[in-house]
Amino acid sequence: MKLYPIETGNFKLDGGAMFGVVPKTLWNKTNPADNDNRIDLAARSLLIEHNNQLILIDTGMGNKQSDKFFGYYSMWGDHTLDKSLQKHGFHKDDITDVFMTHLHFDHCGGSIQWNKDRTGYEPAFKNAKFWTNAAHWEWATKPNNREKASFLKENLLPMEESGQLNFIQRNSDSSFLENCELGFDILFVDGHTDKQMIPHIKYQGKTLVFMADLLPTVGHIPLPYVMGYDTRPLLTLAEKELFLNNAAKNEYLLFLEHDAHNELCTLEETEKGIRLKNIHTFESIFG
Template sequence: MKLYTIDTGFFKLDGGSMFGVVPKSIWQRTNPADERNLCTWATRLLLIEDGKRLILVDTAIGDKQDEKFFSHYFMHGDATLDGSLAQHGFHRDDITDVILTHLHFDHCGGAVKRSGERLIPAFKNAIYWSNEQHWDWAIHPNPREKASFLKENILPIQESGQLQFLTEGEAFSPNITMRYAHGHTESMMLPQIQYKGKTILYMADLLPSVGHIPLPYVMSYDVRPLITMQERQSYWQEIVDSEYILFLEHDPVHACCTLQQTEKGIRLKETFTLAEV
């Protein structure tokens, strides 16, 4: 098995929304905001080469939306999905599986592309993996999440016949199991990977950045913030006890980190790149 970081650039979101009830005077120490109160976030994906399978975890925002949509998110940076794949010797047509941790636009927008007037899967040879609970949640969105669940990102996957569902507790492969979290959104999937004798946990939006490690630092986007806190408390203790490595999708600087127990609670231990694992 080999793992690769796939950088696809950066975007911006409101800092207050990203940190919920935490005051700006505190969160700006780790995630400084610009004059519009926007913070920069990465769209960093994970590519897993596992035998004959080439598995991409999430697909970032993509490029099919209109100018008005992109004007809200200030996408920037030179990295692209295709460029990052090419750096490792791959093409998007080589992807055999796409794991969608959840269907918010910044995680699944790149799953679908425009072909003339049509919307088609961006990875023509891949199976797309979600779970039935989250899929139903996304195609019948609540008012709080409606702006994040865009039908053009979701329905073409099902219409193509390339969509399959996992069930909770089902192993994805001998080296990959799927963990779940329900506070950010219903049934978000967190791939857990056995690699070089270590355990790597893909954090998706359970831990957006190292600045979110303290338990109350929960995003306003979370639909069940108290559940998020409970999940984080349980996961954080397991992560420390079992010495997991965390892969961070949105941290603008750090790709991976570990946690440790301190007098103030569980906090950051180390940061490093995936290549250093």
Template sequence: MKLHTINTGFFKLDGGAMFGVVPKAIWQKSNPADANNLCTWAMRCLLIEDGDSLILVDTGIGNKQSEKFFSHYFLHGDDTMEKSLANLGFGVEDITDVFLTHLHFDHVGGAVQRVDEKFLPTFKNATYWSNEKHWHWATEPNEREKASFLKENILPLQQSGQLKFIPEEEDLEWKTGIKIDFAYGHTDAMMLPKISYKDKTIVYMADLLPSVGHLPLPYVMAYDMFPLKTLTEKSAFLEKAVAEDWVLMLEHDPINECCTLERTEKGIRAAITFKLRDL
């Protein structure tokens, strides 16, 4: 098995929304905001190369939305999904599986492309993986979260016949060496892949822990549907991760790809940060 970072560019989100009840005077020390109170965030995906399988975890925001839509998020950087795959010698046609942690637009947008005014799966040879509970949550969204679930990002996956569901089971082994943890605070039934790699456990954190700056327990996003649930889930996860020396891969941290953890007087914090390729 080989793991590769797939960078798809950066975008901006409101700093207050990203840090919830934490005051700006505190969070801006780790994630400085611009004049509009916006912070830069990565959209970092993961490629798992294992035998005949080439598994992509999340897909970034994509490029099919309107100019008005993108104007809210200030996309920047030179990286794209296609460029990052090409740098590794792959193309979109080589992907066998697309694992979607959840269906918010910055995670699933690249899964579908616009072709002659039609919305079609970007990865035509891949099976797309979600879970039934989250799929229903996303396709019948509540008013608070519906702006994050765009029909053109989601419905074409089912219409194509390429969508399959992963059973909602605790510590499920989805494929050899890849287990799935479920989290329910950010959105219902978000999935975190937990990968056995080089005698380590690598966990792709999705939005349970967007960045190193979110390690302190109260640092919970205002985007989370159930923040107290996130608080409980994050606390339990970090306790297990530090005890078992897991490596965390951070989807949205603009600087740090991966980190390990240590206990400090202030709680569990990052021990060392590094790029995935240096593991």
């Protein structure tokens, strides 16, 4: 098995929204804001090569939205999903499975693209199965007013219409892609959005955790640092506390999807609670 970080593009969001009730004088130390109060963010995916499978976790925003839409997010840098896949010798047609932690546009938008004559949409990964879970699909396709702007129909409905949509089954003990050759544990969390899935992958004797929106950046490690985007912030606090304690105790490597400047980190227990231990690049750990 081999793992590859896939950079799909960088963007910016309002720092206050990203840190909720935490004052700017605190979060600005770790995530400095520009003159418009926006902080740097990434949309970093993970590619798993295992036997005859290529599993991509999340797909970024994609490129089918309007210039006005992307203008809200101040895209920067030259990363794209296609270029990042090509860097590692792959093409979108090679992907066999697309695992989506959740269906907000910055996590699944790259799954669907315009068709050739731009009259409609089609899967960007024509040979892949798209994986979510039934409860989150229901949540996303019948959205509440708080999240409606994040669940875009053009990202979701073409998955179902293509026949490529699949649901992950959850049991009382653990969850995994039962129909895939590669099994990995999934933590279900509900604070950010209903039934977000956090993959835990065993690799080279370590546990790598794809953090999605449970921990967007290293600046979000202290417990009260919860995004204003979370639908149930008090639940996020409880889920985050349990996870961070486990991560420090078990020396998990945390793969940061949204941290534009840090790929991996580890945690440790201190007198102030769980804090950052070390920052790593993917290459420095896995070569």
